[in-house]
Amino acid sequence: MEKNKYSDEKLAKIMKDLEKYTMPDGKDSDYEVGDPYSKQEAIRPLVAPNCSEYAVAHFTYALRPARLFSEVVMLPHILETMRKLGLNRLLRLQAYTWPHLSAGSGHGALIVSAPRSGRTFAYLPPVCEAVCKVLSESRRQRMLYPGTWPSDELGAVALILVPDLPRVRQVSAMCQSLLRKARSEDSVSLTLNVPSADSSEFLLRLLNGVGCLVATPAQLTWFWREAPGLLRFPRLQFLVYDDVDLMSAEQLRKAEEVVQEILPTTHYPQMVIVTRSYSEALMAKMRMASSHPAVIFGDVLEAALYGGTRIRISLVRSQAKSNEVVQLLQQRPPQDYRTVIYCMDDADMRQLVKTLEDRGFGCLPYYLTSDLEVFEQVHSWLANSRGVILLCTDNCPELVIRNAHTLIHHGMGDSYSKFKMRHLTLSGNLTNSLAPTAGTANQVPLLSLVLLDNSNQRQLPRLVNFLQLHQQVDPTVVAVAQRIRKDLESKRSNKHALCSRILLLGECREPLCEDRHHVADMDRRPSNVPASGDVKVQLVQVYSPTHFCVRLLEHLPPKGTWKALPFLAVQEIRLKLMQDKQPNRLWPQVAGAICMLHTAHNKERVRVLKVAPIQDVSLLRSDISVEVQALDVDTRVLKTQSGRLYECSKAMQKEHPMSYDLRLLGMVPQSGESSWAEEERTTVEFWLKNLPKGHFLQANIQFATANTLFAQDLVAMVYADNFKVHLRHLNLCQKLIRDGLARRCERARQKILAFFEEKLINEEAVEAKEEAQKHMLEGNKENLEPTLKNVDKDVKEPESPHVLPPRCLRLMQIAREVTQKNQQQEDLEAKTKVNPKSHTNFESSSQSNEDSMSQLYECIKNCAILQLEDAKQPKKDPDQVAIDPVEFLNQVMSEGSNKCAPHTNLKPKKKKIKARSAVPPVPTKTYKEEIPLQTHPNVVRPNVTYYQNITTLELQVCLPEDDHEYKALLLGAQIFFKATSKLSDLVYQFILTLKFSYISLRHHMVGRTVYISVVKSLAFMDPLDFGEYRFMKPNHEMFCKMENSHNNSFKRLLANRGYVQQNVDPQDSSESSDDEEQELDGIERVDHGHILD
Known part of the structure; x- marks a missing residue:
């Protein structure tokens, strides 16, 4: 609704830069998105290849179509504007519509053609010409009768209804370009759009007169609801329904009710209906509104069906x-x-x-x-x-x-x-x-x-x-x-982003939408993305009132506690350290590849979605259009050129994205539109970016895909110091509904769930199966407890002369529980079996194999753990018989499978006891002898000491001789070391897993000691949790030195600033240092200078 004047210089600039701004990446610094006039919006529908050279037109009279552009009779400034916009080619569709619509009242047209085929300009020039003539006549009447207020100059001359807001901007731009010289007074608006909020300026402009009113059916209904019965449009000349097949039936019905209220009482305006498919209902409506209707087809196949x-x-x-x-x-x-x-x-x-x-x-x-x-x-x-x-x-x-x-x-x-x-x-x-003779001839x-x-x-x-x-x-x-x-x-090579209309409404009615309208494997949720519960998020960007870009901070599973997710700052630093200083250009670009996008001010990680056709792969080009989606900075989808994309390492490609999309499930615009207005987005952005300090955003997840979290609600939580609790400061969904920006739509919710149903069924089935197993085991817990009590009672009877060790008793209990658990699981699977018999047999056999292997593995592991515990405990009963763990394990497994009584096979027979008494007693095997480490006999662990400073981790590997050859390697988060000698068959090796982020390793050998220095990715102290490695010993002397050096540096800093008195005896210091050197004479020193070179 802004007053914009466009000079010939601007239109000449449009003509001059025609080729430039028809490119996808063409931008204009003079006009912003949403401006009533934009050269991209005005030119876009006229550069498509759908403009047919043929048309089929049927009229009630004999019409002579225009053959050449020079035969078109219109106002000079309209023809001049079309020439400057490059519209100097007469399409067959326009050759019939322009003469017919220019004939005056009663001449309506039903235009059936594909989108981007020139069908919008098939009616716009005649409509704009009629508007110019009406405005010129009004100006003449004011000059003849100055000071009067004609009552018939209210409202709009032409009403154009379009399906969505982007189409509103596009048609408004075309009307503004053709009506630029028709302005008579500043009070008259050549082109007017309905605002997204209540505005008195809009009503004033309607009262002062409007040339073309461009709106959606929902906007027209909202306008009439806000100001019912305000006025009619007495001089309405044209009523246009553009893309009527994209309008919902409910919105179209409500809009027609409003149209009947605002139509003039003296005449019926010319009606134009534009659609991509023919229907008898539209034709009947055209017959009722026009005395000379016409149907014009730009789509030959539609014409064939229309003709029988x-x-x-x-x-x-x-x-x-x-x-x-x-x-x-x-x-x-x-x-x-x-x-x-x-x-x-x-x-x-x-x-x-x-x-x-x-x-x-x-x-x-x-x-x-x-x-x-x-x-x-x-x-x-x-x-x-x-x-x-x-x-x-x-x-x-x-x-x-x-x-x-x-x-x-x-x-x-x-x-x-x-x-x-x-x-x-x-x-x-x-x-x-x-x-006239349609029904008489034999067809x-x-x-x-x-x-x-x-x-x-x-x-x-x-x-x-x-x-x-x-x-x-x-x-x-x-x-x-x-x-x-x-x-x-x-088989498509390109991996388009999912259609935004489907993610908002659950459906897309746009026939030429280039986005993806099906669920692919790439949409499956990875394990690191929460699928349910609540999450704390950090807001990055507001794309719409229900679509945000966020970063995940914490996760609260259902019936669980808050769990911190990986720290994003560390991941961001790690990604920066992984970047190559001189990366190679990515060529050729392949959809789905993860690479680096280099811009003038930033380098960010992106995923390739769509690549323009490449004719010759062997020829490196920098001007190929590529569509990518950001992964870390935000989640925006943008178009760039191939020359800005560079390769990144495989480790960097495996890193999870830092940013995700968050959408409010089932929240749709209150106005009924299929998209949001810019004013609505800025309003919500103001709400979320002006919250109190110390707040955090929390969302309740309904389900998730690979890059999108669908949430039931988004709330802002603040901490109340007085009550010591967290309170809800803002409930976004309730705020949107209360302010009339959005509403909950159960139909859209169900459509979105149905769209992702294929990928959600598997996850829900697995979760339901696990939950059923859990309930079944809990329900039979009472039956298991008496059995276990009976086992303990039988085992602990005093009449047994030989009592088993405690570890064996516990192992028996574990075996019983495993057997009972497997039995319960088999019963559950038998009840819930729905697959064919052959498939069920295959699954049951594979499941039984997996159960037996897992049972054996668990028993061996538990046996080792319990035996280690028993080794640490003193032997209480000297009469206990040492039973071989392997033999006992086989006995328990066979007993559990045969379901025998727990005490029948535990009592040793007297004959066997007597036979054993004749044999000399065998000493009890220790834990190390029974279950040795799984290494080769000639492989041993060397003695390793360690310490750290602020930037590195230092390891000292002590070998027996100085003639050993060694290798040291840092691979990922593990250090591999191996040393061999020509004079001995022993191999000294170890594998050390680090729990901190390290980037490089340097090493050298002095004497028989290998010095290894591992550089940290962050200047931070590592906790150094090496307790599970028995060959690793801390170098307490170097740790003490590092601590003393740190303390001395801190004291000197305080002393230089005047906080501490300097009481230092140089002689004592020198003596202590001499003593220190004498104590270190027998210790090999680390050549730090050599390591850090």
Whole structure:
């Protein structure tokens, strides 16, 4: 609603930079997004390849279309503006609509054409010309009668309804460019949009007069609801519904109710309806509103169906195509129905001609090599076919056929557009429902038969989608089309981002939307992304009132406690340290690759989504358009050029993203739009960025995908010092509903859940299965406890002369529990079994194998742990019999499988005891002897001492001799060391796992000691948790030295600043240092200078 004046210089600049700003990355510094006039918005629909050279138009009278642009009669400044915008080419669609709409009242038009085919400019110039004439007449009346206020100058001259807000900006830009010289007074608004909030300025502009009012149905309904019965539009000349098929039925119904209230009482305005698919309901509405309606088709296939053509699809094998053609020709003889057959190529045509001639049909093939004589025969055939069948291909544009009755497609062709253009052969016989004699003439039925085999089914999904809007389609054909669509989507190299309309509303009605409309494997949630519970997030960016970019801080699982997620600052520093100083250019770019984007001020990690076609991979180019999505800075999707993308290391590619999308599930705009206004976004951004200090944002997760968290709500929590509790400061969903910006929509919620259902079912099934097992085990816990008590009672009976060790008793209990658990799990699986029998047997067998292996592993591990505990305890009973753990383990396992009583096999027999008494007593084996370390006999651990400073970790490996050869390597977070000698077979080696981030390793050998220095990625003290490594010993002397050095440095710092008295005896210091040197004479010293070089 801003007052904008545009001079000829700006329009000349648009013309001069036409090629520049038609590029996807073209930007303009003079106009911002959302400005009523933008050169990108004005030019965009006119550079698409959908502009057809042919049109089918039906009128109630004989209309002479314009053939050349010079024949168009309009106001000079409108023609001049179109020339400066590059609109100097007259399309066939516009050649019919401009003369018809310029004829005046009662001349309405139904325009059926594909998007970006010039259909918007098919009605805009006549509409703007009518607006200019009305405004000029009003100016003349004011000059004749100054000081008067005409009551018929209220409201708008033209009302244009469009489906969404981006379309509002686009159409407004076109209207503003064509009406720029029609301004008579500053009080008159040439172009006006409905604001997103209540505004008195909007109402004042309506009262002062408006040229074109551009709005969505939801905006028009909101305006009438805010000011009901305020005024009519007495001088309304045009009522336009642009992209009516993209408007929801409910919104369209409410908008029509408002239109009936604001229409003038003296006349009915000219109606224009623009759609991409024809329907009888729209045609009936056009007939009621216009005395001279017209229907104009830019889509030939739509025109064919409108004219009575019946389209059939037949899925047959390649060998059976000829029989299908013969069968149809027998039903529709060529003598009665003029027949044209389109073949894939000349070879296909020759084979079909031979088959038809053998069956007695006359054929006229038109090959690519046909001469003038054959061309003359085709002209004779057009006058009188005489039962001859014409065969041709798509590569014969010189053939002008318009009066065929039967059209057979032996293959769909290379492209869908060529397939549609074939139906021009039927255009001369289409029924004109608007003609005065439409019902009197006998109409010959028209048929289009499509024969498809496995080699040419690529275009089937688009054809099935089209036919489902107009007629019934065979379910078998629909199923095949769905399968082909899935195969084509899986083979796409580009990995587009998910459509934002689906993520907001659960559906997308935009036919030319280039985003992804299916769930792929790349959307599956990784393990590091929370799937339920609450999360604390850090706000990064506000994209819309319900879409945010956040970073995850903490996670609260259901019925759990808060858990801190990986520290983002450390990850950010680690990513910076991983960056190569001189990276290589990424070429060729592949969708899904993770790389670095270099801009003038930043370097960030991105994922490639879409790459423009590359003709020659061997030629390195920097101007290829690439669409990428940021991973760490935020989650924005942007377009860049291939010259700005560089490779990154594999370790950097494996790092998880730092930023994620957060969306409020089921929250949609209150206005009913399919997108949000910029004012609404800025309002929510102000709320979230002006919260009290010490707050944090908390979201309740419903489900999650790879990069998006869908939350039920987003709240801002603050800490109340007086009450010592956290309180909700802001509930975003309630705030949006209370301020009239959004509302909860259960329909959108269910559609979004259904869209992701394929990926959610597996996770929910696994969670449900685990929960059921947990409840089953808990429910049978009471049955297990008495059994265990009986076992303990039987084992502890005093009549047993030989009592087992405590570790064996505990091991028995573990074995019983494992057996009971496996039995309960098998019973649960038997109850919940839903798969076929063969599949169930396979799963049960594999599950039993896994259970036995896991049982054996757990028992061995528990045996080792319990035996170690027993080794530390003193032996209480001298009469205990030392039982071999391996033998006992086999005994317990066999006993558990046979389900014997727990005490039957535990009592040793007297005969065996007597036999053993004759044998000399065997000493009890220790833990180390029983379960040795799993190393080779000639592998030993060297003695290693360690200490650290602020930047490095220092290791000293002491070897027995100085003739050893060694290797030291830092791989990831592990240090590998190995030393060998030619004089000995022993190998000194160890593997040390570090729990801190280190980046490099340096080493050297002095004497028989190897000095290893590991550089830290951060100047920070490592906790050094090496307690599990028995060969690692701390170097207390160096630790003490480092501490003394740190304390002395701190004292000197305080002394220099005057905080501490300096009482230092130089003599004592020297003596202590001499003593220190004497004590270190027998110790090998570290050459720090050599290590740090």
